[in-house]
Amino acid sequence: MPNEFSRRVFLGNSLAVGGGLLLGSSLLTGCGGAEPAAGAAIARPTQPVRGGRLRVGIIDGDQAGNLDAHKPSGGGIIRGWALYSKFWEWNDDVSTRLGLAEFAEPNADASAWTIRIKPGLEFHHGKSITADDMLFSILRLTDPKLASPFAGLVGAIDRQALRKLDERTIEIRFKQGRSFFPLDETLIAFGGIVPTDYDPVSNPVGAGPYRLKSFVPGQRALFTRFENYFKPNQPYADELEIIEFKDQVSRVAALRAGQIDVASGVQAEHSALIKADPRLQLVVSPSTSFSGFNLNTAKAPFQDERVRQAFRLLADRQELIGRGLNGFGRIANDLYSPQDPTYNHAIAQRGYDLDQARSLLRQAGASDLRVELTTTANEVNAALVFAQQAKKAGVEVKVTPVDSSVFNGPQKEQWLMSPGSTPARGFLATGLHNDAPLAIYNRSNFRDERFSELFTQALGQPDLERRKQLVHEAQTIQHQRGGLLIWGFTDVLDAASSKVGGLHGEQTTFASWRFDSLWLNHA
Amino acid sequence: MNSYAPLAPSLASQLPQDPWPAAEPVGAGLASERPALQVQNLRVELNTGADIIDHINFTLAPGEILGLVGESGSGKTTLATALLAHARRGARIAAGRIQVADASLLELRGEALRQARGGLIGYVAQDPAQALNPALRIGPLLLETLHAHEPQLQKNAQQQRLQQTLIDVGLPGDAEFLRRFPHQLSGGQQQRVMLALAFVLRPRLIVLDEPTTALDVSTQAHILQTLRRLCKEQGVAAVYVSHDLAVIKDLVDRVMVMYAGRIVEVASRQRLFARPSHPYTLGLLAAIPDVARQHPLQAIPGHAPAPGQRPNGCAFAPRCPRRTAACEQAEPGLQTLEPHQQVACLHPQLEAPAPTAALQVRATRVDQAPLMAISNLNLTYDRQVLFDLALEVQAGECLAVVGESGSGKTSLARTLAGLGDNASGELSFEGQPLSLLARQRPGTTRHRIQYIFQNPYRALNPRQTVAQCLQAPLEHFFKLKGQACRARIEAALQRVALPVSVAAKYPHHLSGGERQRVAIARALVCEPSVLICDEVTSALDVSVQAAILALLKQLQGEGMTLVFVTHDLGVVRAIADRLVVIQQGRIVEQGPVDEVLDRPVDGYTQSLLAHTPRLAAAL
Amino acid sequence: MFNARWWREPQIRRGGLVTLAIVLLALVGPWLAPHAPTDMVGGVYGAPAGDAPLGHDFLGHDVLSRLLNGGLSILWMSLAAAAIALIAGTVLGLLAGLSRQRLDQAITWLADIWLAFPDLILVLLIVSMLGRAPWLIVLTVAIAFTPGVIRLARGSAVAVASQEFVEAAQMMGFSRTRILLREILPNVLTPLLVHFGNMLTWGIGMLSGLSYLGYGVAPPAADWGLMINENQAGLLVQPWAVLAPALLIGVFAYGTNIFAEGIARHSAGERR
């Protein structure tokens, strides 16, 4: 799950933590329009060029970040893309493919996975990758002492039952006979394979495309090419430099001044500026990362299903995308993961219907409603637009921006209404972040017996067709009475110098983090 | 530049009373040799066009010392700096000609003017503490001055000149002394340094602007003596600006009296003091208290007009007892009365003024219980100021407390008034013990002891009108309000000879004398028995001083007891019945005024008396 | 002190008029605005046109309307911050200047520590601790200003208290309160007033800076500092949304500063 999620944590969180240091709208909201991934009209090299130093500017919040493969924080998630390789990799359409692994399959009820890596793999320091390293990595990842923020996602893995089958093969089992199908999506983000002598500070070694040269938390990390990377001829650049910025404006300035080559995730407001500059390219990724609001079903008035429906009806989704996302996005139907093969396309798009919203509110005895929408400073735009829309239905939405430390503090699941967004990934993985049973961050507090049953069954169902049935019903429930108001999918914008090649739009949110396929026409 | 043999210093042997070689009376235009200074039709005006000084003509012979006398606002300081072709900000030299030696000063520009300043004309400012740069040592300062004018001088020649000058002005020339900063010198030394800075360049003319006002009398006497000797020896002409005729009486050869920007009288020293002829000069002389004898002080009514507000005709006419209608028509020019006397007056006094009868009547005291007595008074700030002092004040008397600066006389007065924060001792009032702190005194006694401050400019709250200022104590002590209050205020103002209209004014609208009168009125509304006056006239012009002293005298006549703190023995002679001399926190001598002043016993009192300039001796 | 002669000082006149104009704009603006500040009436970063002379902002609000509505907050916030600091600092400063050793030392020491406390730490701590409500920001700025006022008030009071007219009042046995209110306070008022003007200027800069950092008035309310923050990303597309509030902030700060300057010059002239 965490892959994207990582992006969200990274972008959303850090921005928010920065208080107002970062301006205006968040990255998340700053995403692409309906147009396909598009770069500048400049002819770019289509053949990879080797050599040079690729300088990537990222927005870092206040978190210094680390290099830990298993509990990345701050820019650690992005640096992890350079340092570590995993069993799987993401495809452009948010499905997974094999990475280090040459075989990875669940058993019939998804209660165990067998994973075998390719032969002859090496770590940065020359040691071969063995099953011991695989076991070490999984054990470290699931160690409660690691105090990982993602412990909730890997909690199902049974550490005691972990087995080495041969020198390249391990078996992963789950606790108390639980089944877990979306292991691939979970392990992509922070399941980096590291050697048994790994230490995140003194020996941050992995099998990723670049090896670490130097790291100053909060400022920059410098990497050199890993010659024995598992993909032949990759990566292309000699060196990779990840530079951290506090502020979008200064980073755009740096990009324009040629001080960096790639700006990972830029504000939609800057798109016109970047497009107008012939030396730059703007890459739009029409991701299926959603933007919406969590309606806390545990609290009045959202205990009432009609009020939830009314709120979903009074949202003018097109305007939210136009104003909240600067037009870089597509409307959504209160459901996530449309790219997932199990997605229920039969459910009709919910329209904008003020009259029905009003009448539902009246039925619920909730006319003249006052609701507080708590948000972090960087997610405020859409909230403001929604507040204006709600006014038309006689609902007063008071937008209260708070520090992210407060927003994510002990009260994090108690807000009456708060913005919600999850990066693009499969239905099950997204659910585990939001409203599924055992979800790690269920701000809508949605708990529905039938939905839980269906979701749990789906988790243990590797068969696509059967899973589809389960998910379809589950989505019908979500659409009917769920606690999420999902109004749009956001485009992710990446900007780069026109000298950068290998950067293309995709459905994921991390087109610019694929450091093994980016190159620099440095000549 | 002239050179001459070094002169042995013979400071100690000389006392001011020593008969100096009679300065030849050099009148204007009478000089046999080339004059050191010639001033013609000098006019300095404000940027608004109003004149500060005008029609200034005079000549000075080498070695001659001219006393330039006038009260504040007379333009004497403006004239003094104009002699160096300098006008303060907001003013400019509008017309005239100043010839020093061969140079026509007002035509000089740039480098030539710079060379002339200091080189031809030296300048000694009023307050040496202000006029010496606090960041520069004495030695470099002197060297710099020398170097600025005579850069060609060899190093040892420089040193030699420096040493010689230091000896001349009576300063030690050792390296340690030259390394000192101004604040490490005494006031007298500072002024000697100023003299040295002027004389080291061997100028032809030296301008001194009240150089001894800030100094004690004995220091003043020594400085004056040094100055006169240097001028005579080196043939340097000098213009000595002063507000006090007594100070310059033994110094100068000739006196020039200024009033409202005009020269009103020029005469040789003897002539002026013997046969003053301008009514203003007469008035000044009558207003100066003299230590030699007590004579009734006469104030000049009114005050000098400011630039731009001067009347038509004679500027002094409004205050003049001899004025006629003609005086208000045209401004009288300077006309020669005698070879050595010129006067700008239509009705000059031609005969010597009748000597006023010295007053000898003193209230002889019957021994009675003192009104106020203090004993075992010790006062310590960061050092001890008063030592076991004991003092009695008799009802109805005027007791003068005399001492030089730092003697502790003001501290004593403040303690009596109840401001003795760090004091210890026993005080009694009418036989009853009284606290040293005003706040702890009962209100019924507190209002009976009132204090008047030295500086009338700081003694009144600038944000209160006179009425508000007088009203406060009335409300406080007598709970008076409204009409009753107003009546008392008016009565008090009348008593200090101020018009009732003053009540609505703020202090900055009043002159110094008027402010001091308001301060006295504030004390009077409290209905005091004792008035403690701390140098109340030292910030005032002599004519104003005379009026204030007369007022105090009158109050004493009405039964007031006065404690009068001063450094001026002339004032003591004029007002006090009894005298206490304080030196370094201890009483060294006390007794009836005439007795102490005529037959001092203590050596310190004798020295004070010896150094105090006196008028009568000249007559 | 407060009288017609003030108007003869050109700086007071100029500063006063500029400040007055801004104050009027801030006060009357909300009635003049064509739209509500929260109404999204145009396109995102819409260019200036006939009905919207200053164009639209990051969410399509009318910039002119937000401009007219956004002055009040910085006006009251800077005034309140300066006033609180002035009152608190004057009280503490006079207390220190006129009291006995012990209290004086305590307050002086407090002010010293307070001054050594970098503003940034103060602001960040308070805001992180208590939130970013406008009145908290005002309080923070006031707290940052107070030690300066304490020093000034203490210094002036000590200088005035050593003047003879205060001693005269003491000798009369007037109560401390009376001496404080009647003799000392009127005489320290001018420097304090000048300082007040300067604090207004600093306050405007500081508050708009804080607003820019996201501390201060919360959206959707209109506020000039916030407008700069919100629209900064569109600076090159729709510069008016940033330039207009920036200009007004600058003019306001300029006016108050000139005014303070004028008072200082006036009182210096009066003393001369």
Added chain:
Amino acid sequence: MPEPCARTSRLPAWLPWFIGRLGYGLLTAWVISLVVFIATQALPSDPARVILGPEAPLESVLTLREQLGLNRPILVQYFSWLGQVLRGDLGVSLDSNQPVAAIIFSRFGNTLALLAGVLVLVVPLALSIGVSLALRRDSRLDRFGLSALIFLKATPGFLLAIGLVLLFSMPQVNLLPAVSILDPDKALWQQLEYLLLPIFALSLSSLPYLVRMVRASMIEALDSDYVSAARLRGIAEWRIVWRHTLPNALVPAIQGVALTLRTLIGGALLAEVIFSYPGIGTQLNSAIQMRDLPLVQGVVLVITLGVVLINLVADLLTVLLTPKLRTARRATLIQRNRRGIQSWWRRPAAKAP
């Protein structure tokens, strides 16, 4: 004849005064660190939660809290921190696990470099502009200069900085790097070009204050009796400016520079954000937001010590440049006179005529 001479004493009285001031400064720094520590306890949320983010399960938060030693009593935490500090160890950052000393060393070094740059640019500039305006006081140039300075002073500094960044990121303007992304692997002096814009922006906003201060104190000195006396003694004008006036006008300027440095040493947060300059201000902001207590405490300690040091140096320079204070025989005299440093708008009290 009794003209008492002041003796110059051998032992400089300012030495004990200085030692006293030093102790006082250290005490101040300690009090501030205590206050900040207490304040951080009142911050909502805690480091474990902030570091782990919103999706971390409670167990992870509790585990991390224990690992970070946050479950110990507050006093224990404080005194263990204080004990460490007294042994010269500032602890380890909770967020990045790096030694606090190392982080501060690099960040504070950057801030100091900025400070030095501002100093080098502003002081000579302020002196020369201030002196020349004072010498031409009330002229057209003076009036124009003053208005320009007031305008500069009234312009919020962050707008100035944004303007500079935009200007230098334009394709046509390729003179200086628009933002200051320092390479931590290189020595600072090898990448001075990154310092120029922030220095320029900060200098512009601190210049008006200093220029006006220099101008005012120059005018005060030029109006003094000792300058008129020197003029009337025929001392050349340049000498009057350099030898007679400037040394006396310098003292208030020193306090002005100290004030400027005091505000800058705490980190020019806005400038650092806008120029992406890795200074102490953004570090402090991050540390507070992350609730990274050892880092907050370390940064605060270093900043307050810096402030104390600046005050101390400024006071010492004041004393050393003021002969009256330098040669004072008693420390109390220094104490009494040192506070005589006045704001620019305060003219010397009127003298009674």
